[in-house]
Amino acid sequence: MKTSWTFFMSDLRLRIRSLLWWSLGIVLLVILVDAFYPSIAGDPALDQMMEELPEALRPLLGPDDLTSPIGYLASQLYLFFLPTVILVFGIGRGTSVLAGEEEDHTLDLLLAGPVGRTSLYLQKVAGVVFGLFVLSVVSLLPTLLLASPTGLDVPFASLASVTLQMFAFLVLFAMLAMAVSAVVGSKGVGIAVSAGLAFGTFLIDGLGQSIGWLEPVRNVTPWRWLDAVAAMNDGFLPGSLAVLIVASLVVTSVGAVGFKRRNLRA
Amino acid sequence: MSGSEPALRIDALTVMYGAARGIEGVSLDVAAGQVTGLLGPNGAGKTTLLRAALDLVHPTSGSVQIMGVASTEPRSRANVTYLPGDLVLPGRLTGWAALRRYLAARGPIDADWIEQLANRLELDLSRQVGQLSRGNRQKIGLILAFAPQPKLLLLDEPTSGLDPLLQREFGVLVREAVAGGAGVVLSSHVLSELEGLADRVAVVRDGFLVAVESIEDLRSRAQSTIRLHFGSEDEAQRFAQAVPHVHIEHDHDRVSVTFTGDVDPIIKAAARFHVRNVESMSGELDDIFLGFYTAQDPS
Numbered sequence: 266m267k268t269s270w271t272f273f274m275s276d277l278r279l280r281i282r283s284l285l286w287w288s289l290g291i292v293l294l295v296i297l298v299d300a301f302y303p304s305i306a307g308d309p310a311l312d313q314m315m316e317e318l319p320e321a322l323r324p325l326l327g328p329d330d331l332t333s334p335i336g337y338l339a340s341q342l343y344l345f346f347l348p349t350v351i352l353v354f355g356i357g358r359g360t361s362v363l364a365g366e367e368e369d370h371t372l373d374l375l376l377a378g379p380v381g382r383t384s385l386y387l388q389k390v391a392g393v394v395f396g397l398f399v400l401s402v403v404s405l406l407p408t409l410l411l412a413s414p415t416g417l418d419v420p421f422a423s424l425a426s427v428t429l430q431m432f433a434f435l436v437l438f439a440m441l442a443m444a445v446s447a448v449v450g451s452k453g454v455g456i457a458v459s460a461g462l463a464f465g466t467f468l469i470d471g472l473g474q475s476i477g478w479l480e481p482v483r484n485v486t487p488w489r490w491l492d493a494v495a496a497m498n499d500g501f502l503p504g505s506l507a508v509l510i511v512a513s514l515v516v517t518s519v520g521a522v523g524f525k526r527r528n529l530r531a
Numbered sequence: 532m533s534g535s536e537p538a539l540r541i542d543a544l545t546v547m548y549g550a551a552r553g554i555e556g557v558s559l560d561v562a563a564g565q566v567t568g569l570l571g572p573n574g575a576g577k578t579t580l581l582r583a584a585l586d587l588v589h590p591t592s593g594s595v596q597i598m599g600v601a602s603t604e605p606r607s608r609a610n611v612t613y614l615p616g617d618l619v620l621p622g623r624l625t626g627w628a629a630l631r632r633y634l635a636a637r638g639p640i641d642a643d644w645i646e647q648l649a650n651r652l653e654l655d656l657s658r659q660v661g662q663l664s665r666g667n668r669q670k671i672g673l674i675l676a677f678a679p680q681p682k683l684l685l686l687d688e689p690t691s692g693l694d695p696l697l698q699r700e701f702g703v704l705v706r707e708a709v710a711g712g713a714g715v716v717l718s719s720h721v722l723s724e725l726e727g728l729a730d731r732v733a734v735v736r737d738g739f740l741v742a743v744e745s746i747e748d749l750r751s752r753a754q755s756t757i758r759l760h761f762g763s764e765d766e767a768q769r770f771a772q773a774v775p776h777v778h779i780e781h782d783h784d785r786v787s788v789t790f791t792g793d794v795d796p797i798i799k800a801a802a803r804f805h806v807r808n809v810e811s812m813s814g815e816l817d818d819i820f821l822g823f824y825t826a827q828d829p830s
Contacts, residue, residue: 275632375633531587
């Protein structure tokens, strides 16, 4: 069967305005976070406060040096805040594109045409991934462009790598949300499962850094492979990136097969 | 019809929803240029049958072919269009945008032809779907079904929400499609909706196909009731004794006669008296086919 991207394009037209608003929101959010940096840069009080925290809590707040540009960006943006905000978009889109349309009774009309379920699934995947890509890229721009006024002059490779890691991380959770919701046929279940897992694995990852027996469990949490601090310090992280990509591919395959086999609700 | 492919061939189709039965053991061919009515009460399995033909629900056993192509292959749907029974379109889209979205997979659209259809149905395609009445949204559904000029149309309760004038225009559209060689399946829970359109009627009940008959045959077996209002009580009484019937109710100068087949013998019997008024009391399907169903029930 020839691959056609008509529904990807149609969805894009339908959603482009919402994507533009999200982009604007993300840009403003990052500008806001960046703008606070000059007021805490080089302030030893913050680092001191971190040192006084119980050791078990410290990893939840990010790296030890909150006041360096990389420490600040990692702790205030990339370790939790920015991925979580964009995840709201990712989970929302992931669960709307198939399960949402099924619940709205508009999926029948899409599939009544000469398009296979797998093809539709992949076109919807492309739509969600494209949205996450756009938001990831625009989230990088303010920090890059405002480097000199804010003093957040980190190497481009650091920003590019952490953005790429975050993008792959977001894709994984969005694909999870999409797969669960499409296989079960329920937007709510997809949101609950993926948001629950995002939150639960965040805790495991954070606590695993200080609680010995939890340490090995960290390896199954996507947050471990987001690896934001390493990405900013070391640049491109092929290993961590590969873990996220492979996991996304597995989740998407399972989702596409499950969706194909299902009886859709009228 | 040897040599020419049926537009739709359903062969021993069973669809189960887990343990619940959708439809069971249904076999039905719809020839090109033929209109088949799908008649049954709500929940009988009409919609399941249509959605199975589109592979929206998968056969548990049996098969469906559209123009000779198995329904499990996406390309089979290049030849078929579908109007869902509860049509929902994204409210933010204009009529045009909705048509473009749902016709997208079928290749370039013929804007002139769509414009023509919209004019015939008196529909403004530049308005947002969310601002349209139910009847006007249904018109978009009709355009979605008729615009691609498919070989097979599966229309689930297509005239719901349409006023009588537009129901007539719908009839014209169906006849044009049929003249062009398309097969049409038209579901309804009311026999009268199928009259004048369907060449034959497939009766579905509780997931089973209980009969495939011409409208005339069905009518002849279906029960109807008319109520006659006579000039006097005496005339009513004498009429009641003379007329052939299945069931009769006599109330002063009024007589209700339930009968099968032609109304002719009743009219002839009544003609000897002074008749003030005649009311036809065509019931809903459930009433009309009550006798028919119980006699034919295979379960």
